[in-house]
Structure formats: C-alpha cells, structure tokens
Amino acid sequence: MAATATAETVKPRRITRLPLKEWEYLKLKVWSENFIPNVTEVTFRMSIQQALQSSFGLAGASIVIDVLDWDDKTNIGFIKVSQKELVTVWTALTLHQFRVSGHACSIEVLGASASLISLADDSRSLN
Template sequence: MVQQSHQSRSEWQYLKVKMYAHCFGGNTSVGLWIVYSWGDGDAKLSTTELSFRMSIQQALQNMFGLASAAAIVDVLDWSEDDNTGIVKVRQSDLLSVWNALILYQPSTEGQRCAFDILATSASLISLAADSRCSV
C-alpha cells in the first residue's frame, strides 16, 4: 500500500492593509489626475475600525456588485495610530478582495483615500512576526 501525502491548503488568507489619505492634482478638462502625495508625508487620516470595515465592503460592492459584497471579510486587528489592519478572507475570495482594495478609492473625512496591501500570508502568525522589519 502506497501512502499518499498531501498538503492541506489553508482555507483563509490574511492581509495586512494600510489606508492612506492622498492628494490629487491635474487637469480635469482632459480627465488627467496625478497622485502627487503618497506615503508618510500625506495628510493625516484618522479613521475608526468601523469606517475601515465599511470602506472594504463599499470597495467590494462598487467594484464587483452585491454578490461580491457578500464575501466573508473579517477585520482581526486595527491600529488607529498608523491606519493599518489585519484582514481575514477566504482563499476563494482573495482575488476579488485584493482587486477591490487596490482599485477602489474611498472618501473619509472629506479626503480621498487608497488602500495598500503591505503583506499577505496563509498564516496569521507570520504577519504578526514580520522578519523584514528592523529593530
């Protein structure tokens, strides 16, 4: 009898997501917009976990409709200090959630915002212990 070894695939995927405020400038008559402020030098954004959750749901619904908005997305952790959260999604919904987050630009406090996916993993512990961070 031959033993078969198979590796079980994780049902969940974890994303570390940052929400940025950014400024746009450009010529509206030709529909050209340029992001001229991005990253740590941006305007301060103060958003709550509830606002972050709602922005994710709006992103899914606006990009892919009501069916995609039904995807299971759970915010496990949220830091108001740096607007970074850990989000849990089903492996089967990962592509839809990822695309919705990077393409959708919510407005919070009258500011246009954007999501940036900083890291992803099938293991939650690997996001908590990021070995690429220097001390």
C-alpha cells in the same frame, strides 16, 4: 536480466499535493498622499464593504470578511478571507478609493499569508 527485473518492480513516485489552507490573512494600511487620515474601525469595515460592492456588485458585497484587528494610530489592520475569495478581495481593495475629511484615501495590501503569525511581525523592518 537482473537490471530489468528491478526496474519492473520499482513503483513510480506519486506527487502528492497539499490542500490549500482554508483562510488567507491580509495586512492592510489606509493611507493618503498628503494627509494622515483618522480612520476608525467602523470606517475601515465600511470601506472594505464599499470596495467589494463597487467592484463586484451584490456578489462582491456578500463575501465574508473578518476584521481581526485595527490600529487607529497606524491605520493598519488585519483581515481574514476565504482562500477562494482572495483574488477578488485583493482586487477590490487595491482599486478602491474613498474620502476622509475631503482627502482621497486608498487601501494598500502590506502582506498576505496563510499564517497569521507571519504577518504579525516583519523581520525585515528596523522598527
């Protein structure tokens, strides 16, 4: 009987779920196949807006995106988006193509994280 008494007094464990972070950070690169594009921060911002509007119309264009950093030499930038809009933004950026100096360019997502510090340095690269 002692075994059944302890089984009745033990409470079941509850699984608690941690809430998602409010923001997601993306590391992006603008590239072209046979051309090194000269992309300014303004061009980068406009390309993101065009990608959202062409894929999802005015609803996509209304998504708030913060450009945190842009490097003109490497064509790599960091943006901050709402966790709820991550899939929409990622899809629009991946599908979007635009032209710089007559050459087709694309935006590649190099990484995504809920923590900006984890995108700042890639420990797997030798650069």
